[in-house]
Amino acid sequence: MTRIFRTALAAAAVVLAGALPALAQESPTLKKIKAAGEIAVGHREASVPFAFMNKEGKPEGYSIDICMKIVDEVKKELNMPGLKVKFVPINAQTRIPLIANGTIDIECGSTTSNLTRAKQVDFLPVTFITGSKLLVKKGSGIKSLNDMNGKRISYSSGTTNEKAFLAEAEKRKLKVESVPVKDHPQAMLNLESGRVDAYVSDDVLLYGMVSTSKDPSQWEVVGEFFSYDPYSLMIPRNDSEYRLLATRVVADLMRSGEMEKIYNKWFNPGPTNIKMPLSADLKKAFEIQALPY
Amino acid sequence: MNYRWDWGVLLREPYFDWIWQGFGWTCAVAILAWVIALVLGSVIGVMRTMPHPLPRAIGAAYVELFRNIPLLVQLFLWYFVVPELLPRDAGMFLKRGMPMPEFWTAVVCLGFYTGARVAEQVRSGIGAIRAGQRQAALAIGLTQVQVYRHILIPIAYRIIIPPLTNDFLGVFKNSSLALTIGVIELTARSRQIEEYTFQGFEAFTAATVLYSAVTIIVLTLMHVTEKRTRIPGMIALEAK
Numbered sequence: 097m098t099r100i101f102r103t104a105l106a107a108a109a110v111v112l113a114g115a116l117p118a119l120a121q122e123s124p125t126l127k128k129i130k131a132a133g134e135i136a137v138g139h140r141e142a143s144v145p146f147a148f149m150n151k152e153g154k155p156e157g158y159s160i161d162i163c164m165k166i167v168d169e170v171k172k173e174l175n176m177p178g179l180k181v182k183f184v185p186i187n188a189q190t191r192i193p194l195i196a197n198g199t200i201d202i203e204c205g206s207t208t209s210n211l212t213r214a215k216q217v218d219f220l221p222v223t224f225i226t227g228s229k230l231l232v233k234k235g236s237g238i239k240s241l242n243d244m245n246g247k248r249i250s251y252s253s254g255t256t257n258e259k260a261f262l263a264e265a266e267k268r269k270l271k272v273e274s275v276p277v278k279d280h281p282q283a284m285l286n287l288e289s290g291r292v293d294a295y296v297s298d299d300v301l302l303y304g305m306v307s308t309s310k311d312p313s314q315w316e317v318v319g320e321f322f323s324y325d326p327y328s329l330m331i332p333r334n335d336s337e338y339r340l341l342a343t344r345v346v347a348d349l350m351r352s353g354e355m356e357k358i359y360n361k362w363f364n365p366g367p368t369n370i371k372m373p374l375s376a377d378l379k380k381a382f383e384i385q386a387l388p389y
Numbered sequence: 390m391n392y393r394w395d396w397g398v399l400l401r402e403p404y405f406d407w408i409w410q411g412f413g414w415t416c417a418v419a420i421l422a423w424v425i426a427l428v429l430g431s432v433i434g435v436m437r438t439m440p441h442p443l444p445r446a447i448g449a450a451y452v453e454l455f456r457n458i459p460l461l462v463q464l465f466l467w468y469f470v471v472p473e474l475l476p477r478d479a480g481m482f483l484k485r486g487m488p489m490p491e492f493w494t495a496v497v498c499l500g501f502y503t504g505a506r507v508a509e510q511v512r513s514g515i516g517a518i519r520a521g522q523r524q525a526a527l528a529i530g531l532t533q534v535q536v537y538r539h540i541l542i543p544i545a546y547r548i549i550i551p552p553l554t555n556d557f558l559g560v561f562k563n564s565s566l567a568l569t570i571g572v573i574e575l576t577a578r579s580r581q582i583e584e585y586t587f588q589g590f591e592a593f594t595a596a597t598v599l600y601s602a603v604t605i606i607v608l609t610l611m612h613v614t615e616k617r618t619r620i621p622g623m624i625a626l627e628a629k
Contacts, residue, residue, distance in 0.1 A: 189580055192587055196392055215393060216587040248485055253577070254584035275491060275571040285469060291484045 123337030125201055126174060134180035135170060137163055138200035141185050142280045144304030145362040145370055146206040146224070146327070155183055155204075158362040162223060162346065162355075163204035163329060169345045187279060188254040192216055195330050202342070203330040206301060208256040218339055219328035221346045221385040223355070225378050227321035228257045229299040231306070233287065233314060238294055240319045241268065247293040248273045250283045260323030261296045280305055287315075298325050300372065307368040326381075343387075351386035398588045399595050408592075411578030412599050418495050418564040418574060423557060425500025430507025435537060437512045448508065455505035460498075461566055467498040468570045495567035499560060506556050513552075514545030547618055554611040561603050575599060 129135045139155040140147040146159040164181075171179045184200050191207060194200045196216045209219040230249075232238045238247070241264060251258040253276045265272050275292050277283045283295040284305060295302070302317045309315060331342055349355040356374060365371045398404055436448035455463070468491070472480035484490055518541060526536040568577035579596040583589030 189584060193583070193589055196587075212585070213587065250571075253580060259585065276568075276573065276577070277571065278569065289469065289473065289484060290481065291490075 123335050123341075125332050125335045125338040126170065126341075128198065129170060129179070129201060130174050130176065133176075134182045135167055135202070136182045136184050136200045137167065138184045138186040138191060138194055138203040138205070139163075140187070140191075140205035143206040143301060144308055144368055145366050146301075146304075147204050155185075157204075158358060159204040159206065159223070159327075159329060161358045161361070162349065163202055165349060166202060166329075166342045166345045169341055173341060188252050189278075191330065195332055198332065201332070206298065206327055207330055208298075208325040209328040210256060213330075214333075216333065217330045218333045218335070219330060220339075220342050221350070222326040222328050222381055223346065224300070224327035225375070225381060226298040226300045226325045226327065228260050228296055228319075228323040228325065229302060229317050229321065230294040230296055230319040231283075231287065231302040231315060231317055232294045234316050236293060238318060241265070241270070241322060244272045244294060245270045246272075248275060248291070250275045250277045250286045250292045250295045252277055252279060252283065252297065255297070256323060256325055257296045257298065264322045284309065300370075303370050303372065304368065307366075307370045347385060347387045350382040351388075355382055392590065394591070395586075395588050396591055398582070398586050398591055404582050404586065404592075407578045407582060408575070408595050408599070411573060411575035411596075414492070414572060414574040415561065415564050415576075415599075416603070418492065418499065418567055418572065419561040421496045422499035422503060422564065423560045425497065426503035426507050426556070426560065429500065429504035431511055431542075433504065433508035434511025434515070435542070437508065438515045438541075440533075448512075452505045452508050455502050456509070460502050460563055461569065463502055464495065464498050464566055464570060468494050491567070491571045494570060495564070495572050499563055499567070502563070503556055503560050506559070507553065510549045510552050510556065511545060514549035515541050517548050518544050544623065547615075547620065547623070550611055550615045550618075554608060557607050557611065558604055561600065561607070 137160075139160060141149050141155070143157070143159075145157050147155055147157040150156045167179075167181055171177055184194070186194055186200065186203065186205065191203050191205060192213060193216075195203055203217075206224070207213075207219075209222060213219075230238065230241065230244075238244065241261075244265075249261070249272050251261055251274065258276070262274075275286060277286060280297070280301065283292075283297070286292045287295055295305075297305075299317055299321070306312050306315045306317065329342070329346075331339060346355075349358070356379075359374055359378075363370055363372045364374065399408065433448045433451050436444035437452070439445060458466075472483040474480075475483065483494070487493065522540055522544070523536055526540045527533075531539065564574060565576040567574055568580070573581070575596050579589075579592040582592035586592075
């Protein structure tokens with residue numbers, strides 16, 4: 097009798113031991129990463145200082161740093177220290193489809209977390225807070241959105257700024273001619289050549305554009321915030337195991353104060369001299385999202 | 390793949406309107422560009438068959454220039470570079486003085502590009518006519534202009550209707566590149582719907598159907614033209 101009992105116990109132990117690693121395998125994303133031997137990291141190329149190409153042609157920035165912490169945790173979880181990292185350049189239009197169809201496993205850029213997007217992707221905790229403002233040439237006389245009546249404006253297709261601007265212009269009955277562009281450099285070209293009077297984007301990205309422009313003294317960021325844009329990293333939907341792992345990494349960074357260090361590395365003053373000290377709002381957001389165990 | 394289908398999005402406002410507005414701009418860009426291409430292509434194509442070497446050289450230079458540079462590069466040249474080469478006032482007019490600068494830039498660019506292709510068709514059409522026709526026409530006392538007007542061009546156009554159809558379709562498809570300089574045509578609208586609703590597959594399916602519909606209409610139109618204008622025995626005779 098005891099022997100049978102013991103055998104049963106041993107069998108149960110074997111089953112349990114087998115079941116434990118199976119937990120990690122429940123995540124379709126982790127399973128895919130394991131099978132491929134590489135993790136595909138989507139990144140923007142000109143979202144200074146979140147994700148942009150450095151002089152060596154490698155992506156770097158605030159979001160990239162956070163992403164790499166998550167990649168490190170994935171390596172540990174899968175017990176694959178040699179896991180390859182494949183960088184995939186993305187833009188405002190491709191970022192959501194590429195997450196949804198599984199081409200990239202995580203997106204490191206400057207993406208506003210919102211509920212419409214959440215139908216196709218999942219968002220991690222908020223890592224930055226910004227809003228829409230206008231980039232104009234100094235001395236243009238444009239101080240707010242109301243001054244844009246009869247003027248020409250550019251916005252990046254597929255951004256929340258586009259939606260916010262079009263809605264706000266309609267509400268305020270402004271007649272503004274719009275020239276959609278595909279990315280920030282094309283917007284800068286339109287501004288420099290005088291084709292448009294303003295570019296609407298998140299203020300932090302506008303400061304980033306000014307800091308990397310040929311003559312930063314020529315440009316200014318104006319206007320009141322007319323949208324609220326909390327940034328998050330994106331991951332595939334319906335994968336709570338992977339989501340938990342990534343959320344844990346971000347919460348740990350926030351709790352340990354390392355997030356603040358990463359922030360200061362990129363923003364205060366940052367490699368492009370953007371000089372944006374950590375705001376009270378964002379500091380609070382870090383504290384709130386630093387979930388306890 | 391975690392995709393949620395929702396075909397209803399195509400009928401919802403404002404997306405339904407967006408598709409049709411985009412379709413309208415696609416047709417506007419393509420048809421205006423085609424008019425430019427047809428006129429310009431005919432002139433250049435005829436120049437390439439003239440006996441005098443100067444018009445031949447000009448025609449050849451035009452064709453090689455516009456045929457050998459990728460269309461997207463040409464579009465950016467017209468949009469970003471040309472206004473900067475002109476005097477300041479003229480440049481500003483192109484950039485923002487005239488109404489809808491992005492639209493007209495796209496039309497002109499596409500027109501000039503397609504013009505080079507049409508020119509080659511016209512040239513080969515005229516080349517396909519046996520030399521005896523031209524000689525006979527000259528022998529009965531017609532001038533060069535009259536030879537082209539009454540003999541060569543009417544025959545050449547009938548010969549090249551099928552290859553021209555191809556270029557006419559090409560102009561519709563190439564018009565989608567206009568979105569890169571900010572013309573919100575059919576492809577741009579589909580992308581916009583994708584960005585607003587994340588139902589990209591539905592939006593692009595609608596665009597595909599509309600592009601195919603245009604293709605079928607153009608094919609039918611050109612086929613009817615070919616039939617209507619056929620001179621009995623003429624083409625067959627030439628083909629021998």
